[in-house]
Amino acid sequence: MTIDGNKIIHAVMEGSRIREAKGIIPLFGVYLSIFSTQYYNRLSFDFEIKMGKSRTAESESLLIQAAQECGYATFHGIRNSWEWEKIVQPMIENKEDQIEGFIAVAVAFGWGDLEVKKLVPDEKLVIRVGDSYEASGYLDRYDPAGSGKCYMLRGVAGAFMDLIYGEDYPDGCFAFTAEEPFCRAKGDVYCEFIARKSSG
Amino acid sequence: MTALNWQKELSREGHRVVFSGQPFTMHCHHYNMNLQKTLEDTLGEEGVQLLFQSAEESNYNIFRHLIDQYNQIKTTKSKLEMAATLFQYCGMGVIHFQTTGPSGGRIVSPSSHHVTGWLAKYGRRHTPGCHFTRGWIAGIMATTYNRPLGEYIVEETSCKMMREPECVFNVTTHKT
Ligand SMILES: [Zn+2]
Ligand SMILES: [Zn+2]
Numbered sequence: 001m002t003i004d005g006n007k008i009i010h011a012v013m014e015g016s017r018i019r020e021a022k023g024i025i026p027l028f029g030v031y032l033s034i035f036s037t038q039y040y041n042r043l044s045f046d047f048e049i050k051m052g053k054s055r056t057a058e059s060e061s062l063l064i065q066a067a068q069e070c071g072y073a074t075f076h077g078i079r080n081s082w083e084w085e086k087i088v089q090p091m092i093e094n095k096e097d098q099i100e101g102f103i104a105v106a107v108a109f110g111w112g113d114l115e116v117k118k119l120v121p122d123e124k125l126v127i128r129v130g131d132s133y134e135a136s137g138y139l140d141r142y143d144p145a146g147s148g149k150c151y152m153l154r155g156v157a158g159a160f161m162d163l164i165y166g167e168d169y170p171d172g173c174f175a176f177t178a179e180e181p182f183c184r185a186k187g188d189v190y191c192e193f194i195a196r197k198s199s200g
Numbered sequence: 201m202t203a204l205n206w207q208k209e210l211s212r213e214g215h216r217v218v219f220s221g222q223p224f225t226m227h228c229h230h231y232n233m234n235l236q237k238t239l240e241d242t243l244g245e246e247g248v249q250l251l252f253q254s255a256e257e258s259n260y261n262i263f264r265h266l267i268d269q270y271n272q273i274k275t276t277k278s279k280l281e282m283a284a285t286l287f288q289y290c291g292m293g294v295i296h297f298q299t300t301g302p303s304g305g306r307i308v309s310p311s312s313h314h315v316t317g318w319l320a321k322y323g324r325r326h327t328p329g330c331h332f333t334r335g336w337i338a339g340i341m342a343t344t345y346n347r348p349l350g351e352y353i354v355e356e357t358s359c360k361m362m363r364e365p366e367c368v369f370n371v372t373t374h375k376t
Contacts, residue, residue, distance in 0.1 A: 022293060023288040023291065024291055024316055025313075030228035033313050034219070034224055034226050036261070036262055037225050038222075038258040038261065042253075043254045050243055051242070066231070077228075109217070110217030110224060112215060
């Protein structure tokens, strides 16, 4: 069965309107916040700037790692939640369908128009995104970049593979690593993420 | 009650999440806390400043836009009520503007996304940790009292991340 993304979007939009007396949104096993993309973009890109040119590789990998660790914990929580059990699980027939479920949740969260282009089980995942908020935010604020700028999505692409093909939670994080060969922030027409097994 | 129509304001344009016409996104406590920790651990005070300024600037823009939309909201009291509602609707928690005026004030938060998220993920802190909320407050104050960005200093004098009973914020201006 294919995953019906609209059902998931509907569940997220409904769930995000329910907050407990403390003003907190518990949804899919995590606490959710809804905030401006400008906040996240400034945080990431100014962090890079403050780290300076000599520490570019370090700041990139810190931002990707933060997203991958979180994607790993978040989507582990999500696939063990009652909402997943009720709404997504009935549409899942095999391991690979889980990725489609994750993608639908990421779209529902407003991370972009993610689409799986290719999935080779246990080997490779290719995700294409035509409208990543990170690339849009980068272009709003700076001149075109020399490399990919969608660190959050890059970490998350690795995390999706970690969760399906890595060791059991919590030992499988960083089993996969994603690259972003194409990014709108550097003038490409879309962003593309390729996750492969980590070396070493 | 404030007039903020959340059902209308939070919507979708295809794959995008929009709030009052502005691009929004949903993230969970894992990501928010991890970003904060990364910035604090790597850049120290400069990272803390960046958390504050990013929240201040983005919230200033959100709230400015909202106030322009709801022109029936004119008094400072109703603006601050709308701000508290916004905080809650965004899943950020509960906030009370106890005593506030153009030169500052005292603001209390008995519960928040950042406190719950931080304690769940990293446990008790030894220093106040609600840098996002401090910046968020600075953005609201600047909009409400028609002051420029960067005008308000927000200090957290007590923080639930340190297991104190509430987060308490003391606001002053650079002029005082
Ligand atoms: Zn990109
Ligand atoms: Zn606090």
